[in-house]
Amino acid sequence: MLINLALKSLRDRKGSIALSLMAMTVSIFILLGVEHIRHQTKESFSNTVSGVDLVVGARTGSLNLLLYSVFKIGNPTNNMSWQSFQTIADSPKVKWAVPMSLGDSHKGFRVLGTTDEYFKYFSYGQQQHLTFEQGVQFNQVFDVVLGSQVAKELGYKLGDQLVLSHGISRNSFSLHKDKPFTVVGILSPTGTPVDHSLHVSLQAIEAIHLNGNSDYLAQLKSTGSHTSSQSDDSDAERKEKQEALFAQLQPKTITAFMLGLESRMTTFQIQRQINNFAAEPLLAILPGVALAELWQMMSILENTLLLVSALVFVSACLGVSAMLLSSIRERTREIQLLRVIGASPMFLFLLIELEALFIAIVSIALGAGLLMLSLLVAQSYLVSSLGLYISLNVFSASSLYLLATIVIASLLVAMIPSIICYRQSASNQVSL
Amino acid sequence: MVITLNNVCFSYAEQADVPILNIPTWSLAAGEKTFVYGASGCGKSTLLGLLSGMLSGSTGEITVLGERIDKMSNRQRDKFRANNIGYVFQAFNLIPYLDAIDNIKLAHYFSKSTSKNALHQEIEALLTTLNMPEHDWQKPVRNLSIGQQQRIAIARALINKPKLLIVDEPTSSLDQENRDSFMTLLMSMVTAHNISLLFVSHDMSLAPYFDRVESLSEINHMVANTREKSQGKQSNVD
Numbered sequence: 001m002l003i004n005l006a007l008k009s010l011r012d013r014k015g016s017i018a019l020s021l022m023a024m025t026v027s028i029f030i031l032l033g034v035e036h037i038r039h040q041t042k043e044s045f046s047n048t049v050s051g052v053d054l055v056v057g058a059r060t061g062s063l064n065l066l067l068y069s070v071f072k073i074g075n076p077t078n079n080m081s082w083q084s085f086q087t088i089a090d091s092p093k094v095k096w097a098v099p100m101s102l103g104d105s106h107k108g109f110r111v112l113g114t115t116d117e118y119f120k121y122f123s124y125g126q127q128q129h130l131t132f133e134q135g136v137q138f139n140q141v142f143d144v145v146l147g148s149q150v151a152k153e154l155g156y157k158l159g160d161q162l163v164l165s166h167g168i169s170r171n172s173f174s175l176h177k178d179k180p181f182t183v184v185g186i187l188s189p190t191g192t193p194v195d196h197s198l199h200v201s202l203q204a205i206e207a208i209h210l211n212g213n214s215d216y217l218a219q220l221k222s223t224g225s226h227t228s229s230q231s232d233d234s235d236a237e238r239k240e241k242q243e244a245l246f247a248q249l250q251p252k253t254i255t256a257f258m259l260g261l262e263s264r265m266t267t268f269q270i271q272r273q274i275n276n277f278a279a280e281p282l283l284a285i286l287p288g289v290a291l292a293e294l295w296q297m298m299s300i301l302e303n304t305l306l307l308v309s310a311l312v313f314v315s316a317c318l319g320v321s322a323m324l325l326s327s328i329r330e331r332t333r334e335i336q337l338l339r340v341i342g343a344s345p346m347f348l349f350l351l352i353e354l355e356a357l358f359i360a361i362v363s364i365a366l367g368a369g370l371l372m373l374s375l376l377v378a379q380s381y382l383v384s385s386l387g388l389y390i391s392l393n394v395f396s397a398s399s400l401y402l403l404a405t406i407v408i409a410s411l412l413v414a415m416i417p418s419i420i421c422y423r424q425s426a427s428n429q430v431s432l
Numbered sequence: 433m434v435i436t437l438n439n440v441c442f443s444y445a446e447q448a449d450v451p452i453l454n455i456p457t458w459s460l461a462a463g464e465k466t467f468v469y470g471a472s473g474c475g476k477s478t479l480l481g482l483l484s485g486m487l488s489g490s491t492g493e494i495t496v497l498g499e500r501i502d503k504m505s506n507r508q509r510d511k512f513r514a515n516n517i518g519y520v521f522q523a524f525n526l527i528p529y530l531d532a533i534d535n536i537k538l539a540h541y542f543s544k545s546t547s548k549n550a551l552h553q554e555i556e557a558l559l560t561t562l563n564m565p566e567h568d569w570q571k572p573v574r575n576l577s578i579g580q581q582q583r584i585a586i587a588r589a590l591i592n593k594p595k596l597l598i599v600d601e602p603t604s605s606l607d608q609e610n611r612d613s614f615m616t617l618l619m620s621m622v623t624a625h626n627i628s629l630l631f632v633s634h635d636m637s638l639a640p641y642f643d644r645v646e647s648l649s650e651i652n653h654m655v656a657n658t659r660e661k662s663q664g665k666q667s668n669v670d
Binding site: 341 | 484486506507510511513514515519524525526527528529530534537538539541542543572588
């Protein structure tokens with residue numbers, strides 16, 4: 001009966017309730033959004049580098065290196081030599097090393113030049129390895145493997161041809177038009193920046209930057225192309241020729257590389273060795289440590305955001321209370337009537353609290369719904385431009401904790417009108 | 433006796449020096465239908481407030497249905513009122529956004545009677561007896577006429593089978609025709625359910641419906657003495 005009465009009385013005051021609901025919804029949207037994105041960002045970032053022991057690149061800031069190499073945010077400052085990579089990769093303590101060469105793009109998606117080791121060793125999330133949804137990894141110069149989101153958004157399927165452009169802008173004018181690539185594989189979704197990358201071999205990166213050397217390219221194409229039929233050479237000869245060409249395409253520099261070690265115990269030792277590398281200035285970072293540095297830097301911003309959204313929420317709560325308080329003034333006669341037919345002051349206290357509770361619950365539903373909707377809309381933008389994979393499910397353990405706090409806070413603030421209602425009805429100042 | 437008052441004196445806390453009620457003795461017998469005539473400003477609302485337990489702080493003895501309500505706690509009084517006393521006021525008898533059935537159910541909710549099963553039939557029977565057309569039962573009562581609202585108010589007051597019904601100026605917002613049909617219905621319901629009725633009004637033309645007619649100014653000895661003195665202040669009491 002209490003619930004029925006509260007619901008019907010709220011419905012009776014649609015106008016003012018709707019406004020209060022909107023204020024609460026917006027505040028919960030902000031609060032929940034900040035909290036959710038904060039957690040998801042961290043999770044998304046740490047998921048991306050779960051299996052990598054060290055990231056190595058030319059000497060720069062550790063955060064900078066981490067962001068451009070793994071998360072594909074920002075631009076590489078400097079390249080490192082292929083020779084140094086070889087030296088370090090050959091060390092007996094290194095289990096695997098995956099080189100990365102960045103700087104090209106395709107319709108706004110970044111292109112990663114790497115080796116087939118990438119598909120074998122790179123892992124994300126809970127140590128999951130990359131898997132192919134369709135096709136296989138690249139084994140020709142002009143083969144490309146697409147991240148799932150790239151294939152989905154641009155509608156590519158196996159066998160399609162595409163052209164890479166120089167630089168990372170979405171509308172680059174400098175296209176590598178004479179060197180089209182063939183899609184040979186599409187990766188399964190990972191929820192990491194991998195989904196938004198195109199993967200080609202290091203040789204391909206070299207090849208597309210060989211400007212003016214068209215003879216060489218023609219040769220390369222005739223051997224490397226899938227559709228080549230004009231070649232009269234025998235298979236074995238062709239293969240040999242191709243290998244020779246591949247060798248010529250051996251990269252001189254790469255952007256960075258990821259290392260997996262035989263034993264994690266040696267991480268710091270290897271890191272120190274790389275940082276003191278004699279041939280050229282290099283930087284090795286532990287992704288986890290660099291991330292922690294990033295969070296530390298962000299924590300002030302994070303807390304400020306959280307504080308601001310909490311204040312917005314408190315003001316929305318106060319708004320609801322003001323609305324309830326003025327409703328009590330309007331409803332003096334109703335309250336008296338309830339008292340006369342036997343309602344205790346406690347009943348009236350609960351009635352007002354319940355109305356506040358309903359407003360909070362409906363606002364939470366609306367706010368969470370709105371947040372999910374916005375995330376749905378913004379998701380692909382966030383992944384492609386910030387490398388952030390934000391899950392649509394806003395109800396994590398920590399957000400449920402936050403929601404419980406929201407409900408309790410709104411009940412506490414609604415104590416003000418409720419107590420006033422209680423005292424007004426208990427004072428028995430009733431004019432019949 | 434349904435109501436017995438003995439040496440009851442009352443004054444509001446804010447105006448302790450202005451006594452409102454002074455009733456040496458007065459009573460209402462079971463099954464009696466009593467009309468108390470009172471112009472505004474003679475302590476009518478105060479008396480009803482005391483009898484219903486909405487007001488407390490009087491001296492003397494107030495016994496309603498054999499219980500000393502002046503000795504009860506606030507909580508006990510709320511329960512007692514819900515269980516034993518039916519009320520019909522001049523206006524605002526009902527929660528405006530609830531329909532007739534919900535209004536009556538609400539009154540039932542606060543009483544101790546727990547028979548949920550028969551409740552719906554009882555409400556329907558009451559509304560039918562009170563000539564409420566069935567299609568109006570589910571409408572918010574604010575959309576109904578005053579006459580209809582007052583009839584629903586009778587049903588609301590009777591749903592808990594009170595032994596005492598207190599009616600306060602129920603007809604002042606009704607026209608002549610509605611007033612007569614309201615009075616006829618009220619009296620027949622009270623007789624049928626064997627309820628003691630305390631009816632307070634300033635409209636003497638209603639007196640013929642009752643067994644016993646009294647004037648509040650004769651019951652309340654305070655009025656005669658202090659009328660002139662406190663007239664200004666009483667206006668905000670009533």
